[in-house]
Amino acid sequence: MSLEQLDNGTVEELTNKPENNYVSILVLRELESNAVFTTNGQDADLGTIGLEDDEYNPVLMFMRKQSGSDRRFAKSMQREMLEDVECTMDVNEMCQECPECVMYGSAASSSDRNISITSRVMYDTAYSLRDAKKVVEEKFQNAPGDNYSQETSGEEAMTGIREPDFVQPGTMFPSVITLKDATPEEVAFFLSTTMKNKRYGATSSRQGRTKNHILGIYTGDEEGPSNLAVTKKTIELLGEEAVEQDTLDSETVQETVKQAFDQLVEEDRLDCEEVDSLEDVLDEVRENIEDYLESQEEKSREFVESVES
Numbered sequence: 001m002s003l004e005q006l007d008n009g010t011v012e013e014l015t016n017k018p019e020n021n022y023v024s025i026l027v028l029r030e031l032e033s034n035a036v037f038t039t040n041g042q043d044a045d046l047g048t049i050g051l052e053d054d055e056y057n058p059v060l061m062f063m064r065k066q067s068g069s070d071r072r073f074a075k076s077m078q079r080e081m082l083e084d085v086e087c088t089m090d091v092n093e094m095c096q097e098c099p100e101c102v103m104y105g106s107a108a109s110s111s112d113r114n115i116s117i118t119s120r121v122m123y124d125t126a127y128s129l130r131d132a133k134k135v136v137e138e139k140f141q142n143a144p145g146d147n148y149s150q151e152t153s154g155e156e157a158m159t160g161i162r163e164p165d166f167v168q169p170g171t172m173f174p175s176v177i178t179l180k181d182a183t184p185e186e187v188a189f190f191l192s193t194t195m196k197n198k199r200y201g202a203t204s205s206r207q208g209r210t211k212n213h214i215l216g217i218y219t220g221d222e223e224g225p226s227n228l229a230v231t232k233k234t235i236e237l238l239g240e241e242a243v244e245q246d247t248l249d250s251e252t253v254q255e256t257v258k259q260a261f262d263q264l265v266e267e268d269r270l271d272c273e274e275v276d277s278l279e280d281v282l283d284e285v286r287e288n289i290e291d292y293l294e295s296q297e298e299k300s301r302e303f304v305e306s307v308e309s
């Protein structure tokens with residue numbers, strides 16, 4: 001069974017005593033439609049990253065934009081596959097015993113349970129590989145004329161109602177997600193969610209279409225490189241002019257992100273060993289996710305009971 005490849009970074013039984021078992025999953029998120037990543041409802045969230053020669057302003061995909069979307073997707077998936085699970089996204093109403101609650105964590109709720117479960121899925125803010133001026137578009141309703149563009153209109157021309165900034169299709173975000181002390185079934189649950197979830201940063205059903213390219217799975221006794229480090233290294237390998245380009249080739253970027261991660265593991269001498277056959281693991285997950293979820297349902301419930309007693 002291909003999930004054996006995960007042994008080095010997983011646990012057989014869930015335990016309340018933290019150990020250092022890590023599975024790092026390297027993903028490249030590529031937008032396939034406009035998406036909205038804003039905190040104030042209008043401006044795209046931006047950061048500044050210093051590079052070797054220069055600096056640039058990436059769009060930020062905050063942790064919550066990723067985890068919130070994945071959690072919603074994971075909950076619907078288990079509702080479909082497991083018969084007796086009723087759980088919600090309402091923080092005060094979570095069941096605290098389903099595979100999703102136990103893996104992603106949940107705060108002490110108003111239910112009869114008086115426990116809070118720590119999340120064992122660690123996300124990190126992700127950074128676009130290109131500069132905001134190349135990937136962000138300001139949108140106006142009733143913008144004057146069809147040929148409206150940023151350059152030709154000053155304050156006065158902006159009579160329309162400003163909509164949230166759109167991040168354009170083709171924008172790519174390297175993202176490492178780490179699972180700590182997870183069972184192989186939980187890793188399968190996460191991988192299945194990542195393969196199937198296609199919406200991030202959506203405010204309507206036509207937005208936020210995203211392709212998650214899974215580039216590698218790594219196991220070991222410590223966390224892998226951070227998103228920031230992987231992003232900087234990728235740009236270094238692509239050449240700094242990449243941040244200013246109008247487009248980037250997806251295949252090339254996928255290979256380069258993988259190369260960047262592997263180089264960082266080596267340079268920092270991290271204990272992150274890549275699984276031999278990524279495709280075998282993903283196929284195994286595609287074929288057996290329902291069985292894995294059923295088996296995990298029992299493990300999660302037993303774990304919660306053992307903590308409560």
Ligand SMILES: [Zn+2]
Nearest residue numbers: 087095098101
């Ligand atoms: Zn639940």
